[in-house]
Amino acid sequence: MEFSSKLLENAVYEMSQLPGIGKRTALRLVLHLLKRPEAQTQNLSKALSKLREEVNFCTSCHNISDAELCEICASPKRDATTICVVEDIRDVMAIENTSQYRGLYHVLGGKISPMEGMGPQDLNIAPLIEKVKAGGVDELIFALSSTMEGDTTNFYIYKQLEGVGIKTSTIARGISVGDELEYADEVTLGRSILNRVPFETSIKAN
Amino acid sequence: MEFSSKLLENAVYEMSQLPGIGKRTALRLVLHLLKRPEAQTQNLSKALSKLREEVNFCTSCHNISDAELCEICASPKRDATTICVVEDIRDVMAIENTSQYRGLYHVLGGKISPMEGMGPQDLNIAPLIEKVKAGGVDELIFALSSTMEGDTTNFYIYKQLEGVGIKTSTIARGISVGDELEYADEVTLGRSILNRVPFETSIKAN
Numbered sequence: 419m420e421f422s423s424k425l426l427e428n429a430v431y432e433m434s435q436l437p438g439i440g441k442r443t444a445l446r447l448v449l450h451l452l453k454r455p456e457a458q459t460q461n462l463s464k465a466l467s468k469l470r471e472e473v474n475f476c477t478s479c480h481n482i483s484d485a486e487l488c489e490i491c492a493s494p495k496r497d498a499t500t501i502c503v504v505e506d507i508r509d510v511m512a513i514e515n516t517s518q519y520r521g522l523y524h525v526l527g528g529k530i531s532p533m534e535g536m537g538p539q540d541l542n543i544a545p546l547i548e549k550v551k552a553g554g555v556d557e558l559i560f561a562l563s564s565t566m567e568g569d570t571t572n573f574y575i576y577k578q579l580e581g582v583g584i585k586t587s588t589i590a591r592g593i594s595v596g597d598e599l600e601y602a603d604e605v606t607l608g609r610s611i612l613n614r615v616p617f618e619t620s621i622k623a624n
Numbered sequence: 625m626e627f628s629s630k631l632l633e634n635a636v637y638e639m640s641q642l643p644g645i646g647k648r649t650a651l652r653l654v655l656h657l658l659k660r661p662e663a664q665t666q667n668l669s670k671a672l673s674k675l676r677e678e679v680n681f682c683t684s685c686h687n688i689s690d691a692e693l694c695e696i697c698a699s700p701k702r703d704a705t706t707i708c709v710v711e712d713i714r715d716v717m718a719i720e721n722t723s724q725y726r727g728l729y730h731v732l733g734g735k736i737s738p739m740e741g742m743g744p745q746d747l748n749i750a751p752l753i754e755k756v757k758a759g760g761v762d763e764l765i766f767a768l769s770s771t772m773e774g775d776t777t778n779f780y781i782y783k784q785l786e787g788v789g790i791k792t793s794t795i796a797r798g799i800s801v802g803d804e805l806e807y808a809d810e811v812t813l814g815r816s817i818l819n820r821v822p823f824e825t826s827i828k829a830n
Contacts, residue, residue, distance in 0.1 A: 470665035
C-alpha cells in the first residue's frame with residue numbers, strides 16, 4: 419500500500435497493530451476519524467494513553483480496578499470463602515452479568531500454554547496459592563475455558579493445592595438453555611448426561 | 625456491560641465509536657493493548673492525535689498530503705490534461721496500484737447523497753469545476769462507484785460543465801478478469817456486451 423502522506427501511513431500502521439485489524443480496515447478507521455470532529459480523535463487518543471499509564475490491578479484478585487482493592491473484593495456483601503478462578507477480566511464481567519455468583523474472583527491473566535510460551539510463572543497463579551494457603555477460603559471454582567490449555571491450568575493449580583484440604587469444583591458443562599439436543603456436539607451431550615442434576619434443583623434454578 | 629474501572633470504561637467507549645467496532649470488540653482491543661508494552665499504546669495514541677492535528681490536503685486534488693501539493697500533482701511526469709474524479713483517497717491508492725494511469729486525480733470526499741445529507745456544496749465539486757474552466761484539462765474520467773449516488777454525482781458534474789467542451793468518460797464496467805460468466809450479475813454482463821472492446825485492444829492490455 420502506497421501512502422500519499424507519512425502521517426497517514428504512520429497512523430494506519432499503528433492501528434493495524436491491533437488484533438484482527440488489517441491494513442485496509444486500519445485505513446478505513448483512520449479516514450473515518452479524519453471526517454469526524456477533531457475532539458473524537460483526541461478523546462480516543464487520550465483515553466487509551468491515560469488507561470495505559472494509570473491502569474491498576476486489584477492487589478487481591480488482579481481484576482482491573484481504579485482503587486487498590488476492586489469493588490468486588492472490597493464489598494462486605496460478597497462471600498470471601500469462595501473464589502472463582504478465571505482467565506480474563508471479560509470472564510468476570512460475564513459471570514457478574516448473570517447475578518448468580520456472590521463469591522470473589524481470581525484473574526489468572528491467561529492459561530498455561532507452552533505453544534504461546536505461557537508458563538505458570540507468567541500467570542497470577544502463585545498469589546492464588548498463597549491466598550488459599552493463608553486460609554479463609556473454602557472452595558475454588560475453576561471457570562477456565564474447556565480446552566487443553568484450560569484443563570492443564572486447572573490441573574496445575576489443583577496439584578499445587580494437594581494436602582491443603584480445600585473443595586474444588588468446575589463450572590457445569592452441558593447443553594445451553596434453549597438449545598436443541600439434536601444439534602449438540604457429542605462430548606457436551608455426553609457430559610450433560612453424566613453430570614445430570616436432580617430435577618428439583620433444575621426447577622429451583624428457573 | 626459493567627466495568628470494574630472508569631478508565632477502562634472510557635477507553636472502551638471511545639474505541640467503540642469507530643465504525644464496525646462494537647463494545648465487545650472494543651474491550652478486546654483495549655485489553656490487548658494492556659497486555660502489550662506501553663510504547664505500543666503511546667505510539668498509536670500519538671500517531672492518531674498527530675495526524676488529526678497536522679493533516680493537510682493537497683490544494684489542487686484534495687488528496688491527503690504532507691506538502692501543499694501532493695506528490696502526484698507536483699510530479700512533472702504526470703499528464704495534467706487528464707483528471708480522474710474519485711470519491712475517496714482509497715480510490716486514488718487503488719488506481720495508483722494498477723500503474724495504468726498517468727494523469728492527475730480529483731478527490732471529491734464523498735458522493736451526492738440526500739439520504740445522508742450530502743449535497744454538492746459538501747463535496748470538493750466547485751474547485752473541480754473552477755480548475756476545468758481555467759483550461760488545460762482535456763478529459764475528465766469519472767471513477768465513482770456505480771450506485772445511484774455515484775451516477776447522480778457524475779451527472780451533476782457533467783451538467784455543470786455543459787458548454788465547456790471537455791471530453792468526459794467513465795471507467796469501464798464489465799466482468800472481472802478471471803471471473804466465470806455464469807456467476808456474473810445480469811446488469812454487469814449486459815453492460816460488458818454493450819461496451820465490448822476491439823479484440824486487438826484487449827490483446828494489448830494483457
